[in-house]
Amino acid sequence: MPELPEVTVISGDVRALALGKRITRAAVFRDDVSNAGVEGFPKRLVGKTLRGAGRRGKVVVLDFGDVVGLVHLVISGRVKRLDAWRDPDKEHTAVLEFAPDGPVLAFTRLWLGYFDLYDPEKVNEHPLVSRLGPDPFSEDFSPEYLRKLFGRRKASVKGLLLDQSEVSGLGNIYVDEVLFAAGVHPTRKANTLHPAEIEKVHRAARDILARAIELRGTTFDSYHDAFGETGEYQRELRVFDRDGEPCPTCGTEIEKLRVAGRGTHVCPNCQPVSSSGEPRTATR
Template sequence: MPELPEVETIKNDLRELVAGSRVERAEVLHSSLVEWPGAEEFVRRLEGVRITGARRRGKHLIIELDSGDALVLQLKIGGQLLLVPPVEEPRKNVMLVLYLDGSRRLFLRDQTEFTRARVLNREELEERLADLGPEPFSGEFSAGCLREKVGSRRAQIKPLLLDQKVVSGIGNIYADEILFGARVHPRRKANTLTEAEWERLHAAIRKNLAAGIEHRGTTVRLYRDVLNRPGGHQHHLRVFERHGEPCPECGGEVARAKVGGRPTHFCPACQPEDGPGDGEALTLL
């Protein structure tokens, strides 16, 4: 699932490979893709405009247009943007095609069909992004900021990390790696974390996301960059989907459980469940 590092990689690829291109025609091939403003208007507002840049906010990919609008994509679980050529034209699961000048095309492919798209003006885009939490690499995001936002809550820490209103861009893969790096059990209540643990958590968020960007994203299953290349960070994961394997720190067995309804991977020895829980059993998968 594209999280912050994957969307950041795609954004950088678009800036390098697509910025400056003119969209000659747009074709929507799957009716569920367009959430705003309606398929016909969506296509009309894309045709004839020039792509001026790309940026990211949380997991939102924002393709900037010279009309003042922006094409905003949420790639969800399996969304891919592929530039043809040099990539071979995809034959299946295509949801959108942008026909660019120079006989190039940008294909949006998603075999899960969960990707969603909007064309928004500046005011609509600002409203869309208003509720997102701080960017992990921004100056406003600190251990103190994180503690102030959720430190008094009795909610489990992993679902809070996944809440895009708390901090933007973190998904299931990086949440597991972050919590392992911080040595915090995924079911710890936020109000039980110490100051030192908040500091470790903040540092682990930045470290793990930066590593994901450096390795051009994590390809566990579907993620590809704009040139259809897999990421490399999957080779550096320490606990995610490593259940049953030795912990890279202590040699104990990595466990898997459901936390907040999400498959979760952790080391019970390195991430002890300190203090009494709420009585709910931790059922291993």
């Protein structure tokens, strides 16, 4: 599923391809793909010019002036550049044609996600945007914010970092990587983390997400950018999907367990379950 880095790349691609261009055709496959429905979707978009493309959490935000498109790609959704117009179908769930000189963009597999249209002043009321916690690259996401958040919660630190209403944009892959980098076991109760560990989580979140954006995301299953290219961050994943392999730091076998309902990857040596702070001596 596209997380913060992938959604950043996708919105940047849409900007590169279509900024300043006008929509000449627009269609969705079914009424449930957009709150505007099959009939309302082209009515509200045709003739509009793309003025900007960005991201709120994991939602792509397309600014068309007096209407804003909010695209949630969920699981395996993608933005694809097509050679020519095609009517939407089960795969190409929403299609936009821009002029002059294209492009035609398909937003695929939105049956679990959507392409909603909102008035600009109402964007903050969208159910997925209204409850978003601070973005990891925002000023609000400070070590102080995490200290306060963690201090009053007994939930697992992984569960808390996955909760979009507490921190927006992180998903399963990057939370595992962040907690490994910080040396924090994902099952630790948030209120047991020491200030130094919280600092590490904070720094790792920004560093890892920034590096993943630089490498244009992680292609673990279906993710591709709008140019059809895969990301490259999967080569730098240190624990995610590496269960059974040696830890890159200490050589201990990486384990897979279930935390907060998600498959979770840990080095039991570098990320001790106890909150004593220091990992056991490395077994190189």
